[in-house]
Amino acid sequence: MEGLRQRVRELVLLSGRSQREFAETMGLEPSKLSKSLKGIRRFSAEELIRLADTADVTVNWLLNGRDDAATVVAIPPGQQSPGPDGTAVPAPRSGSGDRRRQIIEAAWQLIAANGYHSVRTADIARACGTSSATIHYHFPTLRDLLDEALRTSAKQAFDRQVAVLHTIPDARERLDRLIELQLPNPGHLTLEWSIWMQVWTESTLHPHLRELHAGYYQRWHDTIAQTLRDGVAQGVFGDIDTEAATMHLTALIDGLAIQVLTRRPGRTVQRMRDTLREFVSTRIEGVTNQ
Incomplete structure (x- = not known):
């Protein structure tokens, strides 16, 4: 290439x-x-x-x-x-751009690990080795930093999907990989899910964040829908209502991830994986146990 x-x-x-x-x-x-x-x-x-x-x-x-x-x-x-x-x-990228990126990365880590309402400007400045005044120069409010944390998480998620999936023509395999990429495994993905969960909470109160989140979530929805349409055309999925199946699958992923992250007894990443695979097998492929 x-x-x-x-x-x-x-x-x-x-x-x-x-x-x-x-x-x-x-x-x-x-x-x-x-x-x-x-x-x-x-x-x-x-x-x-x-x-x-x-x-x-x-x-x-x-x-x-x-x-x-x-x-x-x-x-x-x-x-x-x-x-x-x-x-x-x-x-x-200018030197100022490097500093801005450093601030976003530090804020992302702190918000994901400690919670948006527990993070102070001074905490971010300390993590960056700079002053609170510098943080305010780039981001006048913590709300601005939460917006950037959401944009960063969305970019990371979609960069990961394009990088991993662009060489996979088979829609069934792509769907498997998409699901795997969404599992809240310990480490970076758990932190990414933490950002999304906090954004969901804040979005119920702040229309601006709600609109920002809606655009990124629509892209995720459309990616699943596109994969399902490709699978129907390839004959690897059943004759399904792709829009309804997309709504069911995304809701199932979100709900199971929340249960895993809040450590509900018996809810593990492996249990989430098995449940999603069963849904795909029975509701999307149309395979039933004999």
């Missing part, structure tokens, strides 16, 4: 870093980046995600040259406008 390699070269140049420094920033062995840019090896899904995060672009842009390119994942609401040649070229 020469297009991908060229876009990565462009990002390295725009970063103002050497190729070695860029690789180290994204936590990749420099020789692996060099080999990938020469076409000797492929970027893994995890490397694509780290590339997108380091350069502040989307995986879809890396793979296809634009954020709104048709792929196995629904396109985002309000995607970046493409340039004259149809590609959206990222702007170089």
Whole structure:
């Protein structure tokens, strides 16, 4: 994929870093980046995600040259406008941009781990090694930081989906992987789910956040619906009402994840996985036990 390699070269140049420094920033062995840019090896899904995060672009842009390119994942609401040649070229990141990103990452971690209402501006400043005044310069209120935490979680989720799923044509396998990517496994995914749960709570009280969340959730809904439509067309799913099945499946994922995260007795990630697989088998594939 020469297009991908060229876009990565462009990002390295725009970063103002050497190729070695860029690789180290994204936590990749420099020789692996060099080999990938020469076409000797492929970027893994995890490397694509780290590339997108380091350069502040989307995986879809890396793979296809634009954020709104048709792929196995629904396109985002309000995607970046493409340039004259149809590609959206990222702007170089300034030192101020690096600081802003550092603040967002620190706030995301603190909100996910401790709760939005327990995090103070001073806590974020301490985590960044900066002053509260600097935090307020970039984000006048903590509400602004919660908005950014939601945007960060949405970007992470959809970058992960595009990176993992773009090489899987079979809709049944894609659905399996989509479900696996949503399981609240310990670590980063548990923190990501914590952000979503807090946003749901705050959205009941704040219309602005409700509208922001609705756009991202619609994209998740549309991704599931697209996968189900593909499966029906491929003959791997039954003759189902894809919209109704999407509503049922997303509600089941959300409800089970909440039970796992709130540690309801007997509700584990494995139990959630088994329940979802049974739903897919009986309600979407149309397979019943004899």
